[in-house]
Amino acid sequence: xxxxxxxxxxxxxxxxxxxxxxxxxxxxxxxxxxxxxxxxxxxxxxxxxxxxxxxxxxxxxxxxxxxxxxxxxxxxxxxxxxxxxxxxxxxxxxxxxxxxxxxxxxxxxxxxxxxxxxxxxxxxxxxxxxxxxxxxxxxxxxxxxxxxxxxxxxxxxxxxxxxxxxxxxxxxxxxxxxxxxxxxxxxxxxxxxxxxxxxxxxxxxxxxxxxxxxxxxxxxxxxx
Amino acid sequence: xxxxxxxxxxxxxxxxxxxxxxxxxxxxxxxxxxxxxxxxxxxxxxxxxxxxxxxxxxxxxxxxxxxxxxxxxxxxxxxxxxxxxxxxxxxxxxxxxxxxxxxxxxxxxxxxxxxxxxxxxxxxxxxxxxxxxxxxxxxxxxxxxxxxxxxxxxxxxxxxxxxxxxxxxxxxxxxxxxxxxxxxxxxxxxxxxxxxxxxxxxxxxxxxxxxxxxxxxxxxxxxx
DNA sequence: TCCGTTTTGTGACTATGTCACCGTCGGGAC
DNA sequence: GTCCCGACGGTGACATAGTCACAAAACGGA
Numbered sequence: 001x002x003x004x005x006x007x008x009x010x011x012x013x014x015x016x017x018x019x020x021x022x023x024x025x026x027x028x029x030x031x032x033x034x035x036x037x038x039x040x041x042x043x044x045x046x047x048x049x050x051x052x053x054x055x056x057x058x059x060x061x062x063x064x065x066x067x068x069x070x071x072x073x074x075x076x077x078x079x080x081x082x083x084x085x086x087x088x089x090x091x092x093x094x095x096x097x098x099x100x101x102x103x104x105x106x107x108x109x110x111x112x113x114x115x116x117x118x119x120x121x122x123x124x125x126x127x128x129x130x131x132x133x134x135x136x137x138x139x140x141x142x143x144x145x146x147x148x149x150x151x152x153x154x155x156x157x158x159x160x161x162x163x164x165x166x167x168x169x170x171x172x173x174x175x176x177x178x179x180x181x182x183x184x185x186x187x188x189x190x191x192x193x194x195x196x197x198x199x200x201x202x203x204x205x206x207x208x209x210x211x212x213x214x215x216x217x218x219x220x221x222x223x224x
Numbered sequence: 225x226x227x228x229x230x231x232x233x234x235x236x237x238x239x240x241x242x243x244x245x246x247x248x249x250x251x252x253x254x255x256x257x258x259x260x261x262x263x264x265x266x267x268x269x270x271x272x273x274x275x276x277x278x279x280x281x282x283x284x285x286x287x288x289x290x291x292x293x294x295x296x297x298x299x300x301x302x303x304x305x306x307x308x309x310x311x312x313x314x315x316x317x318x319x320x321x322x323x324x325x326x327x328x329x330x331x332x333x334x335x336x337x338x339x340x341x342x343x344x345x346x347x348x349x350x351x352x353x354x355x356x357x358x359x360x361x362x363x364x365x366x367x368x369x370x371x372x373x374x375x376x377x378x379x380x381x382x383x384x385x386x387x388x389x390x391x392x393x394x395x396x397x398x399x400x401x402x403x404x405x406x407x408x409x410x411x412x413x414x415x416x417x418x419x420x421x422x423x424x425x426x427x428x429x430x431x432x433x434x435x436x437x438x439x440x441x442x443x444x445x446x447x448x
Numbered sequence: 449t450c451c452g453t454t455t456t457g458t459g460a461c462t463a464t465g466t467c468a469c470c471g472t473c474g475g476g477a478c
Numbered sequence: 479g480t481c482c483c484g485a486c487g488g489t490g491a492c493a494t495a496g497t498c499a500c501a502a503a504a505c506g507g508a
Contacts, residue, residue, distance in 0.1 A: 060362050062370045063445045070362065084355035093359055117341050130354060131308035135317055137361045138284050138294065144368055145403040146286045149464070170486065179369040181465055186487060202473065202486065221287045373495065394455060405496050410456060426455060426504055 005029065005052055005105055008076055011125035019119045026111035031103045038096040039082060047106040049079040054102030059176065060094045069177045070094060071136050079104075080129040083112070144179055150188050151220045152178050154213040157198070157205060165207040229253065229276055229329055232300055235349035243343045250335035255327045262303070262320040269310060271330040273303040278326030283400065284318045293401045294318060295360050303328075304353040310336065368403055374412050375444050376402050378437040381422070381429060389431040 006012050056073040115122045160167045175182040192198045197209035230236050280297040339346045384391045399406040416422045421433035
């Protein structure tokens with residue numbers, strides 16, 4: 001038996017053979033280039049996406065034209081927001097944008113519905129994904145309301161840094177990630193730089209003192 | 225055929241006769257007194273609740289001990305947060321508290337799972353409830369990030385007022401509703417009072433100028 | 449009535465968001 | 479090359495919101 005994408009998803013590995021077969025034959029692997037809009041408000045989707053590679057950022061456009069970052073879908077996770085809207089035949093209010101080149105499994109509505117009906121394991125997978133997303137939103141809200149901006153920025157920088165300790169993002173991008181203003185990011189990161197925790201150049205932040213950032217994060221009982 | 229609670233729920237009215245029967249026999253109507261904690265973090269629930277009467281407030285305790293209001297479940301809605309955790313066997317991180325005396329239908333895990341498997345209509349009902357909750361959270365986040373506190377307070381007062389234009393809530397309660405500090409509510413409502421929009425007494429706000437409040441809300445393109 | 453608790457009010461201060469504007473950088477057009 | 483434009487980052491001044499400390503007022507029992 002050859003290696004299947006199904007094994008990349010923890011919750012799906014226990015699927016019975018016939019369900020696996022149905023899932024594989026009833027779905028399709030798709031590739032999407034970085035920057036593509038995967039879903040948009042007012043446009044109802046007909047597929048549930050399971051990410052194999054890359055990341056998708058989900059954000060919402062405010063009435064005022066500004067944007068808030070909501071969450072990021074990583075490889076091995078599902079873009080569950082679409083599910084609700086798929087089955088509920090409702091439109092969603094958020095944008096989904098491929099941050100990197102993305103490959104994903106697209107499960108069309110009919111297959112999805114079928115599997116939810118037939119397989120308890122698949123149901124649990126779906127509900128677990130929901131649960132995860134909702135609790136993520138809860139912590140986001142908590143964070144926005146109670147956490148200081150410097151702590152949140154430090155935390156985010158640690159999260160976004162690649163193996164070389166570099167974050168490729170403009171201040172403006174970081175600002176929408178945190179739901180704050182660009183100026184605030186500028187000021188806060190100047191302060192970080194002054195303390196020797198980071199070095200900055202155009203569109204890029206290099207972490208030179210992870211420990212300092214980490215200490216700041218930890219000092220406020222944050223969850224990271 | 226006698227009147228059933230099922231008809232109080234839009235999405236369930238189209239259930240086929242056998243599913244209706246199964247739902248009715250497999251569930252139970254429960255009553256809960258105001259103030260009761262319906263669910264709590266770290267305590268996994270075995271029932272999906274559909275509210276028949278009353279309201280439930282869902283809020284999260286922060287690490288710092290403070291609380292954020294997340295959303296309110298009204299009659300005719302389901303307390304869908306429990307669902308995810310029920311099926312995903314995960315604990316949730318939020319509190320649910322009966323704000324008023326509540327009567328609700330409790331659907332145990334087994335019945336729920338059964339119905340999700342069997343009935344497409346029931347599935348759609350569940351996913352629609354999710355969808356609703358998630359988009360609510362999105363607008364909440366949007367609101368917290370972009371909307372001014374005075375606008376949000378005005379909006380909330382209009383929402384919470386009963387037929388006599390009275391809101392029964394202390395400043396502290398209003399503060400957690402908005403995810404802000406009590407002092408801010410005090411100051412803002414003093415300002416509203418100065419403008420003749422409200423009158424205050426201990427634990428109670430009387431709206432005397434709805435139009436003023438409404439104008440403030442409308443003036444900032446808010447959704448109300 | 450007296451006392452303790454809850455609710456509300458307020459000043460001073462810090463943190464964050466907004467606005468206006470400028471300097472810098474980098475990449476084409478020429 | 480150099481000119482120019484647009485994107486990016488920095489900064490001061492000010493408005494709004496959150497925090498802290500503390501006090502006054504309202505209520506409810508003993």
